[in-house]
Amino acid sequence: MRARQVKPVTEEVSAPDTDGADDAREAATRTEQKYVDRVYARLDAEREKAAVELRTGPGPGGGSGFQARVEREVTTTEASRRLARFSAVERALCFGRIDHRPDGDGAPGDTFYIGRIGLRDEDREPLLIDWRAAAARPFYTATPGSPGTLARRRHLHLRERTVAGLDDEVFDLDGLAEEDRRSIVGEAALLATLRRGRTGRMSDVVATIQEEQDQVIRSGLQGVLVVQGGPGTGKTVAALHRAAYLLYTHRDVLERRGVLVVGPNATFLRYIEQVLPGLGETDVALATVGELYPGVRATAAEPPAVAVLKGGLRMTDLVEAAVRDRQRAPEGDLEVEADDMTLRVAHDACVQARDRARALRVPHNIQRRRYIHELLDALALDRAEQYDRLADEPLEELMASGSVPDWLQELMDEAEETPLLDETDLRLSKEALWQDPVVRRALDALWPELTPQRLLADLFSDPAAIERAGAGLSPVEHRLLHRPAGSPWTTSDVPLLDEAAEWLGQDDTADRVRERRAAAERAEEERYARGVIELTGADDPLLDAALLADRNRDDGPYLTTAERARSDRHWAYGHVIVDEAQELSEMAWRTIMRRVPTRSLTVVGDIAQTGSPAGARSWGQMLDRYVPGRWREQRLMVNYRTPAAIMRVAAEVLAAVAPEQVPPEPVRDDGPPPFAARIAAPELPRRLPALVRAELAEVGGGAGEGRLAVISSAGRHPAVCAALPGAPAGATPEALDAPVVVLTCEEAKGLEFDSVVVVDPAGITAESPRGGQDLYVAITRATRRMTVVHDDDLPAVLASLAG
Numbered sequence: 001m002r003a004r005q006v007k008p009v010t011e012e013v014s015a016p017d018t019d020g021a022d023d024a025r026e027a028a029t030r031t032e033q034k035y036v037d038r039v040y041a042r043l044d045a046e047r048e049k050a051a052v053e054l055r056t057g058p059g060p061g062g063g064s065g066f067q068a069r070v071e072r073e074v075t076t077t078e079a080s081r082r083l084a085r086f087s088a089v090e091r092a093l094c095f096g097r098i099d100h101r102p103d104g105d106g107a108p109g110d111t112f113y114i115g116r117i118g119l120r121d122e123d124r125e126p127l128l129i130d131w132r133a134a135a136a137r138p139f140y141t142a143t144p145g146s147p148g149t150l151a152r153r154r155h156l157h158l159r160e161r162t163v164a165g166l167d168d169e170v171f172d173l174d175g176l177a178e179e180d181r182r183s184i185v186g187e188a189a190l191l192a193t194l195r196r197g198r199t200g201r202m203s204d205v206v207a208t209i210q211e212e213q214d215q216v217i218r219s220g221l222q223g224v225l226v227v228q229g230g231p232g233t234g235k236t237v238a239a240l241h242r243a244a245y246l247l248y249t250h251r252d253v254l255e256r257r258g259v260l261v262v263g264p265n266a267t268f269l270r271y272i273e274q275v276l277p278g279l280g281e282t283d284v285a286l287a288t289v290g291e292l293y294p295g296v297r298a299t300a301a302e303p304p305a306v307a308v309l310k311g312g313l314r315m316t317d318l319v320e321a322a323v324r325d326r327q328r329a330p331e332g333d334l335e336v337e338a339d340d341m342t343l344r345v346a347h348d349a350c351v352q353a354r355d356r357a358r359a360l361r362v363p364h365n366i367q368r369r370r371y372i373h374e375l376l377d378a379l380a381l382d383r384a385e386q387y388d389r390l391a392d393e394p395l396e397e398l399m400a401s402g403s404v405p406d407w408l409q410e411l412m413d414e415a416e417e418t419p420l421l422d423e424t425d426l427r428l429s430k431e432a433l434w435q436d437p438v439v440r441r442a443l444d445a446l447w448p449e450l451t452p453q454r455l456l457a458d459l460f461s462d463p464a465a466i467e468r469a470g471a472g473l474s475p476v477e478h479r480l481l482h483r484p485a486g487s488p489w490t491t492s493d494v495p496l497l498d499e500a501a502e503w504l505g506q507d508d509t510a511d512r513v514r515e516r517r518a519a520a521e522r523a524e525e526e527r528y529a530r531g532v533i534e535l536t537g538a539d540d541p542l543l544d545a546a547l548l549a550d551r552n553r554d555d556g557p558y559l560t561t562a563e564r565a566r567s568d569r570h571w572a573y574g575h576v577i578v579d580e581a582q583e584l585s586e587m588a589w590r591t592i593m594r595r596v597p598t599r600s601l602t603v604v605g606d607i608a609q610t611g612s613p614a615g616a617r618s619w620g621q622m623l624d625r626y627v628p629g630r631w632r633e634q635r636l637m638v639n640y641r642t643p644a645a646i647m648r649v650a651a652e653v654l655a656a657v658a659p660e661q662v663p664p665e666p667v668r669d670d671g672p673p674p675f676a677a678r679i680a681a682p683e684l685p686r687r688l689p690a691l692v693r694a695e696l697a698e699v700g701g702g703a704g705e706g707r708l709a710v711i712s713s714a715g716r717h718p719a720v721c722a723a724l725p726g727a728p729a730g731a732t733p734e735a736l737d738a739p740v741v742v743l744t745c746e747e748a749k750g751l752e753f754d755s756v757v758v759v760d761p762a763g764i765t766a767e768s769p770r771g772g773q774d775l776y777v778a779i780t781r782a783t784r785r786m787t788v789v790h791d792d793d794l795p796a797v798l799a800s801l802a803g
């Protein structure tokens with residue numbers, strides 16, 4: 001595979017080929033430096049203004065009470081948000097410039113500077129255009145073949161606040177070759193960016209977004225957008241820029257409802273967490289599937305066969321049946337010892353009460369109220385009847401003796417006609433019974449109030465319960481589900497907890513009354529806050545009356561939208577981005593879809609990289625259930641990560657495991673060819689550290705930049721860890737900060753390293769549940785160098801590395 005041939009029309013202002021060019025470069029750099037100084041001066045001024053406002057508050061005359069509090073919040077919320085935004089965009093604040101062609105009547109064309117945020121000068125004239133604004137679009141979309149109205153695009157490279165280099169692309173030259181017209185934009189700037197050493201954290205690419213990525217980023221908010229692309233095509237980075245773009249363009253909806261990014265593991269989230277703040281967006285929720293159920297952090301591992309079983313849709317039936325199994329009528333009559341008597345409800349009456357409760361179209365914990373009430377009614381009645389009988393006994397004896405006085409006979413006739421318990425008696429009697437622990441225990445045993453955690457913990461620790469609930473599963477599958485009581489939660493438990501929560505619901509009658517009252521108060525405060533915003537003339541679109549009203553309630557600390565959303569299972573996000581989405585099981589999709597009822601999603605992944613056997617074989621398999629035929633797909637075809645020589649090897653692996661998939665075209669053709677080193681297993685401890693040291697030195701490791709990963713089969717993992725005792729192992733967030741890390745293929749997903757050492761390719765292929773996908777993933781993590789370490793013969797798919 002050769003690197004994609006790209007020759008954009010690039011006027012390298014920074015290339016000093018003649019004295020004239022040198023002078024031109026210096027003059028251009030001076031001009032740009034002046035402008036950049038103005039931009040930073042403006043940023044400093046805005047930052048200072050925000051800091052002063054934050055310190056001093058709304059000024060004199062604030063008064064006290066609720067009104068003053070809202071005014072203070074309006075001022076300080078706006079100021080602290082501006083301050084956070086201005087501080088986050090310091091690095092490479094201004095990175096581009098576009099010059100439009102003169103228009104028809106000869107007037108000079110407009111020039112705009114493009115940056116991370118928009119800034120205006122003292123006269124409110126635009127100084128810097130936000131990269132997401134419509135006016136900035138030509139910076140990303142112009143190509144030599146289709147320049148639009150652009151005469152020139154310039155990339156500015158800043159080192160701190162100093163202009164360190166310029167790249168120009170001139171679009172009004174004639175006679176371009178067809179090949180050039182199709183070239184990707186900003187090649188010089190792009191390649192300079194791609195060749196930089198890795199730091200262990202993903203950076204934004206706002207200065208070098210490519211046209212195909214720009215289409216992903218600016219695609220409409222509505223509906224499901226699938227971004228399918230091979231490794232290194234910038235799916236993740238494009239999806240994160242899309243989040244920033246959507247927040248900018250639909251601030252009103254998304255600020256309130258929030259945006260959620262779902263990633264495969266905590267390390268990955270740590271890897272990407274700086275991208276959005278660097279683009280000025282600090283309030284986006286990041287979570288793994290294992291964190292989607294509030295209050296549970298599922299990290300325990302489980303055998304793949306169990307994860308596959310739990311990921312399948314048959315689990316919906318299992319959960320439903322497990323819930324029904326906890327809604328019982330007693331085997332015979334219900335008998336409860338209370339008040340020194342045995343209270344009794346007939347079996348049939350219990351069955352009818354259970355069926356009537358089940359027929360209600362509400363969840364288990366709400367149905368339970370009905371069942372408990374019916375049984376308490378019946379118990380109270382039985383108790384009253386038993387008391388009545390006790391009271392009647394002496395009278396009956398009297399009647400038998402034939403000497404009942406008239407007045408007594410009249411009283412007895414009257415009592416016959418009145419019910420045993422009136423409404424108040426019944427209520428009081430039921431309350432008394434419910435306070436009796438014996439009664440309560442008996443009823444709880446029949447229809448307990450359940451949390452999802454309790455339901456599943458009870459189920460999985462009880463083989464008999466699994467058998468009862470798992471009618472559609474085989475005995476082998478029953479055994480797979482069984483585990484000891486107290487076992488920790490696994491990622492694939494989380495969608496089951498979420499499913500169970502739907503069936504169980506919450507008896508929240510008292511909460512709802514409280515909430516209704518609070519909602520009325522909140523509406524009033526919101527109305528007031530809106531008035532204050534209008535009066536103070538604050539024009540920050542980030543300010544939201546509802547948020548302010550929330551902040552003014554004295555009911556706990558202020559939470560950002562992301563924080564509130566993460567702690568609320570019922571939160572409906574405005575948009576959800578799912579990365580490495582091919583790995584999600586059917587059950588995980590159900591959980592995600594519940595979080596976004598509007599079905600506004602960006603689904604990012606690569607079907608060719610699916611490692612989990614519970615994951616997707618096609619996008620339709622996962623999505624058609626929710627948005628039949630209504631999802632749109634955009635493909636990314638250019639690989640920005642892995643040089644051509646390494647991609648040639650990866651392409652051979654892909655051809656063997658997924659021949660229908662096309663590998664992406666590498667944009668780079670630099671770096672040495674990958675090579676294979678034969679190291680027998682017993683020699684690993686001696687030879688692997690030396691190889692790793694040499695590789696790390698090649699990529700400048702140890703000097704802050706330059707990262708190396710040893711990606712091994714699970715079987716060889718312990719031996720590799722033992723050979724490299726100083727290197728952290730596993731997908732821990734700390735692993736990203738180390739120069740060398742030891743990972744399995746699954747842990748390496750989504751990450752990248754300057755140098756990758758793949759150990760035991762045959763083992764990786766044999767362990768990969770779907771074949772060689774995992775080997776494909778491992779090889780394509782490299783940005784510069786790749787080495788394969790093997791002891792047996794190389795697998796046939798890596799034959800090109802031999803010799």
Ligand SMILES: Nc1ncnc2c1ncn2[C@@H]1O[C@H](COP(=O)(O)OP(=O)(O)OP(=O)(O)O)[C@@H](O)[C@H]1O
Nearest residue numbers: 205208209210231232233234235236237640641750
């Ligand atoms: N337009 C761009 N400008 C500069 N760098 C880019 C650009 N697009 C992608 N990259 C870089 O290419 C690398 C791969 O990007 P990313 O991780 O988003 O790819 P991916 O498609 O998600 O890969 P994978 O499927 O392997 O996880 C990253 O280092 C990213 O910063």
